[in-house]
Amino acid sequence: MQNSDIISSLFWFKNESEEEDKDHLILEQFVHNVEDFSSQYGSEISVSYTAFNLRGPPSNFPDYGDYPQAFVMVKRTYGTWWEEAPSAQKDYMPQNASAITSQDFVEVSFEKAVYPLEVSIFETYNPGALVRIWALGPTTWMLLWEGEPEYVGDTPRIFSPPIRQINVPTRILRLEFNHKLLPYYTELDAVLLRGRQPANLAKHLRNNFSYSSLFYKPVVEKGQLLNRIIASNLHENIAPQIVTPRNQKQIDTGPPLGDFQQLPDETTLCVMKYLDIQSLCRCAQVNRHFNRLASDCILYRSIDLRPYWHCVQSQVLATLSMRCKFLQKLDLSWCGSHRMIQPNYVVNFLKDSGAELTHLRMNCCKFVDNSVLRAIVDTSTSLQELCLRSVVGCTDWICLSALKKLKRLDLYRTDITTSAAVAIIRSNPGLRHLNVGSCKMISSMDEVAIALGGNCPNLVSVDFWKSYSLTPNGIRALGNCKKLQELDVGWCLQAGGSGEWLGWLSVGELRKLFLGALRGVCDRDLRSLIPRAPKLAQLDLLGVRAVTADICDSILAECKDLRLLDVSFCDQIQEAQVVEWREQYPHVSIKRSFQSANLNTAPNPLFLAPSLE
Numbered sequence: 001m002q003n004s005d006i007i008s009s010l011f012w013f014k015n016e017s018e019e020e021d022k023d024h025l026i027l028e029q030f031v032h033n034v035e036d037f038s039s040q041y042g043s044e045i046s047v048s049y050t051a052f053n054l055r056g057p058p059s060n061f062p063d064y065g066d067y068p069q070a071f072v073m074v075k076r077t078y079g080t081w082w083e084e085a086p087s088a089q090k091d092y093m094p095q096n097a098s099a100i101t102s103q104d105f106v107e108v109s110f111e112k113a114v115y116p117l118e119v120s121i122f123e124t125y126n127p128g129a130l131v132r133i134w135a136l137g138p139t140t141w142m143l144l145w146e147g148e149p150e151y152v153g154d155t156p157r158i159f160s161p162p163i164r165q166i167n168v169p170t171r172i173l174r175l176e177f178n179h180k181l182l183p184y185y186t187e188l189d190a191v192l193l194r195g196r197q198p199a200n201l202a203k204h205l206r207n208n209f210s211y212s213s214l215f216y217k218p219v220v221e222k223g224q225l226l227n228r229i230i231a232s233n234l235h236e237n238i239a240p241q242i243v244t245p246r247n248q249k250q251i252d253t254g255p256p257l258g259d260f261q262q263l264p265d266e267t268t269l270c271v272m273k274y275l276d277i278q279s280l281c282r283c284a285q286v287n288r289h290f291n292r293l294a295s296d297c298i299l300y301r302s303i304d305l306r307p308y309w310h311c312v313q314s315q316v317l318a319t320l321s322m323r324c325k326f327l328q329k330l331d332l333s334w335c336g337s338h339r340m341i342q343p344n345y346v347v348n349f350l351k352d353s354g355a356e357l358t359h360l361r362m363n364c365c366k367f368v369d370n371s372v373l374r375a376i377v378d379t380s381t382s383l384q385e386l387c388l389r390s391v392v393g394c395t396d397w398i399c400l401s402a403l404k405k406l407k408r409l410d411l412y413r414t415d416i417t418t419s420a421a422v423a424i425i426r427s428n429p430g431l432r433h434l435n436v437g438s439c440k441m442i443s444s445m446d447e448v449a450i451a452l453g454g455n456c457p458n459l460v461s462v463d464f465w466k467s468y469s470l471t472p473n474g475i476r477a478l479g480n481c482k483k484l485q486e487l488d489v490g491w492c493l494q495a496g497g498s499g500e501w502l503g504w505l506s507v508g509e510l511r512k513l514f515l516g517a518l519r520g521v522c523d524r525d526l527r528s529l530i531p532r533a534p535k536l537a538q539l540d541l542l543g544v545r546a547v548t549a550d551i552c553d554s555i556l557a558e559c560k561d562l563r564l565l566d567v568s569f570c571d572q573i574q575e576a577q578v579v580e581w582r583e584q585y586p587h588v589s590i591k592r593s594f595q596s597a598n599l600n601t602a603p604n605p606l607f608l609a610p611s612l613e
Helices: 003-011 258-262 265-272 277-283 288-294 314-323 343-353 370-379 397-402 418-427 445-455 472-480 500-504 523-532 549-558 575-584
Strands: 026-030 033-037 104-125 130-136 141-146 157-159 170-177 187-196 302-304 329-331 359-361 385-387 408-410 433-435 461-463 486-488 512-514 538-540 564-566 589-591
Touching (some): 026 104, 104 130, 104 141, 141 170, 170 187, 265 288, 314 343, 370 397, 397 418, 418 445, 445 472, 500 523, 523 549, 549 575, 575 589
Parallel strands (some): 329 359, 359 385, 385 408, 408 433, 433 461, 461 486, 486 512, 512 538, 564 589
Antiparallel strands (some): 026 187, 033 104, 104 170, 104 187
16 A cells, blocks of 8 residues: 555544543644745646645655655755855845744645644655744734754654644644755655644544554654744834924933933944844834934835734834835835735835835735836836745736836746736846746747847846746847856756757856756757856756766866756766765765655656656
């Protein structure tokens, strides 16, 4: 019997023995639906490597390895390689970052709301990236667990960290991840929520199946509970401007602050600029003097609310707008889930405080609609950076072509169309960084590439990840971009018939080249590239079946700046050769994907190479 059959038979297992009433209330359930996620390795037209695979019981566990039936986040964040790439981005407000940062998230829902007792994560490849578990309550998110990322070796596991007990039922969890310690991308097979049902719902339902106790004993990781829970409403900490009544004769100046209060305002402001936004809000509540200083607009030129996504509500924007007259950089990424922020509040905030904006990030924001896009264009005409990753549902993308000063544009997994993308590019000849990966509504990526080659001579990086309409004709146009340092054409299958187009590129400054799954690229194509790309540092050949060990020997020997080489699923390269290279070139991180043999069945042919659907 296969593992999946065992799991299915257990899913509605009923224990006929007598149990105490309280045990009857315990329910174990796997994910019913995936509500949201920051990124996925798979495409919108296939289920391989997508978040959809988190639904239901495990498909691969306890097998360990790289399997398309798992959920994989976009391969852009494992290790620290992505921070070294030309397209790397910096935080707008680094003092806001928590001690444990997160890079990706996935939000899942379950069929029944329960009081959570245990959350189990089935990790089947490179476990250890999970750093937070949140539960959605009636009005806000509650933190169940937080821990440092770790690398636990090449072994599958069921991770069941000790969670905080909450007094409200939930059916929605959000998991956050940090991949910095992992040697390769992580894969998740399933999420199991074990909880106590509300008494009024449990009497008509019994489900006492116990996957963990009957099939596999979970390894409960020992971790530290949070010393502090910051899941409070941020807007309650943001003190409004204090209005002094005209007839008030005596003003309460608050507690004396000693010599500190005698410092010049300029000195105090210089100290305050190093504070995170929550500390500034608390300073504003000390007394009137500190309220005036902590509310000074000079302290609010850069605002990053992403670390507070769980508690930022519409009122936060309304309150902050009074302090953001000189706002230049704003990051609202991940904020606004479950209608915590309404679009009209964002529009009003941009009208009040967005005139001087040069950098704006709204990645994975549900509140971004056509009205928000138009407000960006109408109020923030000086924008140089605009990031709208995973924003879906908008139709008026072409209005962004009114912007004329963009240098960075990130539209990963949006539903922008070909005509809108081309119009934006033509309006912004100074564009340096563009991400149009997984944009399924762009029917002709060649037109986008041709527009880049004809209008953006200073282009530094472009990401076409999984653009199935990109062909060599479009890539040829990029030869006009003499400053190109980073190119990702991974899974652009129509460009993979051959690799002759590599000879058309200007690669003198090229540092990162991703060619994943382009089966037509061969040794000859790469050999002509090597002497022309002396600065090449990152090369991804995943699934490029025609390349041999000979060309990899040449690349490793001649590319002196090379630091990352991925030869996963390269059929003509043996594992023994990879081991030898790692010993010979210790300064290069050589990646090789892994799959364990299924103990119950013969390997599925789909596992032997990445799915190219």
